[in-house]
Amino acid sequence: MSELATLARPYAAAAFKRAKETSATDKWSLSLAFLASVIKNENISVVVDNPKVNRQKLSALMLDICQGHVDIENENFIKLLVHNNRLDLLPTIAKLFEIYKAEDEGYIEVDVFTAFVFSKETKQEFTINLEKTLGKKIHMNVAVDKSLIGGILVRAGDRVIDGSIKGRLQHMQKALQ
């Protein structure tokens, strides 16, 4: 995974730069997400990995699938990846692209897991507090996870703020050992 990131970084950086120049980051983001899901599809990955399928056929196939979802620049990007044999990097490129985009727009993606459904007011209050703690705007994805028993668990990139009952119980288990 970390090795793939090294390979994918220049592609993602180039794509992002271009997207910014043409102020089409949102569009690029959508197309890359789409392409990533295409590559993850089993039927496609078999074809991509097959050495008997030559580059022209592969790029024709890819462009065919993506028709209507991508613009001319995206098509060129696909052709480049096919030419360099790097189609399998697409999911990583999409991920890195999102990171660049988030950095550029000054927000971070935050996953919040709660034991119970948030009410609207608590959510708003919580968002404000979390933004203060992290010092950045956040995009919050909230999910309910009953296994937490109570409280919340926040994941912002590598950072984890564990305020759940489950986490505290685990902590206590270790302390009592």
Add this chain to the structure above:
Amino acid sequence: MQLNPSEISDLIKKKIENFDLSAEAHTEGTVVSVTDGIVRVHGLSEAMQGEMLEFPGNTFGMALNLERDSVGVVVLGPYQHITEGDTVKCTGRILEVPVGEALLGRVVDALGNPIDGKGAINTTETAPIEKIAPGVIARQSVDQPVQLGLKSIDAMIPVGRGQRELIIGDRQTGKTAIAIDAIINQKGTGIKCIYVAIGQKRSSIANVVRKLEEHGAMAHTIIVAASASESAALQFIAPYTGCSMGEFFRDKGEDALIIYDDLTKQAWAYRQVSLLLRRPPGREAYPGDVFYLHSRLLERASRINAEEVEKLTGGKVKGKTGSLTALPIIETQGGDVSAFVPTNVISITDGQIFLESNLFNSGIRPAVNAGLSVSRVGGAAQTKIIKKLGGGTRLDLAQYRELAAFAQFASDLDESTRKQIERGQRVTELMKQNQYSPMSVAQMAVSLFAANEGFLDTVEVNKVLDFEAALQLYMKSEHSELMNNINATGDFNNEISSGLKAAIESFIKTHSW
């Protein structure tokens, strides 16, 4: 340790009372790969170099390689239960080990956990394993001796408190024996000893522990064991662990002696870790920082002045200096001291005790090569009487070495040359000493005095050791006052000189050897 149920519930209650229930914030990563104790972790963007990382199952690791997308971590201990996708947490701390008086008499592993079956170690203090050595201002020059209890070493290659003296030699030349004798001789001197066993057989370590127990030397000794069966990471950190335990005593104004047995194996362990971390190999496949590996460790052995001790103890200890003396051991292959690690450590230390297998095999034990062994700072620290009497020994042996080749033609040689050869043979014989029988300053002084004053010249070469043993017995029973006086002051003056002379002369009259 048996506890009754009410005690257990009390204990648990206390722990729960003190339990901190705030939300925990940390940085997390996921395991990407596990290979031979090296784990690559994705994420952990805030990990620090050398930071302790927490794996599932109460396992810890140390971050050694910080790369763009991943962190290279060595697992400290077993790693079989770690799998791809496990979460790894930052702890925000450098690796720490327990330190304190409670460790004395115990055998611990490289992380400070007891492995001698004597229960938990009762100490609350911990210290990071990696510390920067004391600065220039904090130091004081070496001027007090550490008596190793071996005639040949204390007379010719003296070691001072705070010195780093290398013990170097091939396998089976008695390197560990010198170290063990040194520990035994510290009984009652107040010098605390730490013996760090790196990459040795468990049986050898058990042997050392047993011998120290037999001679009552475990009470002032800590043994840090990272045996050959333990992971390379543990063998690599064991010397730092021992050093931190020794620094605890140094920093509170006491004296400590640490033995690293041996640093060659530590360098091997570090080489393994480095190669698995994909650091580029250099000479003999060691990584580029193998010099720093040993220099930062040995720099921590030092003598610090009273002001520094006062500062470190918060004013509790005043007017006392602290010291940590290091005796690193290096094993050479076929006597080759120009290999990478031996040259490094020779250049770092303040002198070396050079042991040779041919001397060992010809019965000269300890097999010290007096010509190649040096002590660069110990002379200033030597006890006066030993310094005075030992100088002659060194000279006698040096002259003898030059002439030894002519020993076969003894009849053709002139009188003075023959005398020098004969003196040299007797002094060489006198320098032999049995294992586990360290000598006091007074005992050494008697033996050296007898050699210097020529009392041995009339004794047959193969009777020298018998003569010495009988002389020591005689001195102990007939002149204990003189001996105690020498042990107490360490001075050498006319009174002591004439006292020794009279005593030895009266002993020779008894002809009892």
